[in-house]
Amino acid sequence: MTINFSKYTDGLVPAIIQDVDTCKVLMLGFMNEAAFRKTNEEGKVTFFSRTKNRLWTKGEESGNFLLVKKILLDCDADSLLIQVQPVGPTCHTGADTCWNEKNLQGGFLTYLENIIEQRRSGDEEKSYVKKLFSKGINKIAQKVGEEAVEVVIEAKDDNDELFLNESADLLFHYLILLNAKGYRLNDVVNILKERHAQ
Incomplete structure (x- = not known):
């Protein structure tokens, strides 16, 4: 998988996070090469946090990890779709998604x-x-x-x-x-x- 990290000046590509079972979009984050490499190695979604200016594994404090099941690259090689199994709610507010939607397994x-x-x-x-x-x-x-x-x-x-x-x-x-x-x-x-x- 060859990702075009150089397309954007900050070296970050958008990563759309989707529940592998429900297909519900859970959140959007950004990855640089190091975040993508760590995500692949550990099997847990890791972003580059623009506010913290460092790598940030989702769930590192809450325990609500996003366990990677599949990673897809879009046709322009500059956006990722990461299908995951969420452990607990995804949003920091406690909601299932960052759009405050319910993510019911089985609907x-x-x-x-x-x-x-x-x-x-x-x-x-x-x-x-x-x-x-x-x-x-x-x-x-x-x-x-x-x-x-x-x-x-x-x-x-x-x-x-x-x-x-x-x-x-x-x-x-x-x-x-x-x-x-x-x-x-x-x-x-x-x-x-x-x-x-x-």
Whole structure:
């Protein structure tokens, strides 16, 4: 990788930091040759801090490191895209990103899994999720089977709205079943990733 550090008078190139899993842009920093070399050697993103006038490894004080997974160079060889696994929030304010955006692993489905967990262990007796858990694993598994059959039936018809609604019901109940078995969707995704890599 030949980076054109001499294109800019200060010898710095922009480095866009992106979460490798969510693809969310986390922050923007600048690197000189020494910062890039240290990033490569240690596997943690290191910038050249213009305010501190020195190399600065993100997380050196907070412990919120950016673990390097992949580095890409743009077509002009003067900008970097660094895909990382963040350890904790990225911004010094405590936000997930420097644009104050949430960086949810799995996006909305992760959020939904968290809601299911909250309602399962909550004391809201009127909660549908709570009631379903109180009926036990057999009832939860049966409900997934019923929703799967309804998806198949709607797939054979021409009503897209019904098909999508039944698909949503199936996915929701599948998340409940995963939770009941002590797993999360990411456990299934990891198996798919392993199969894909083979």
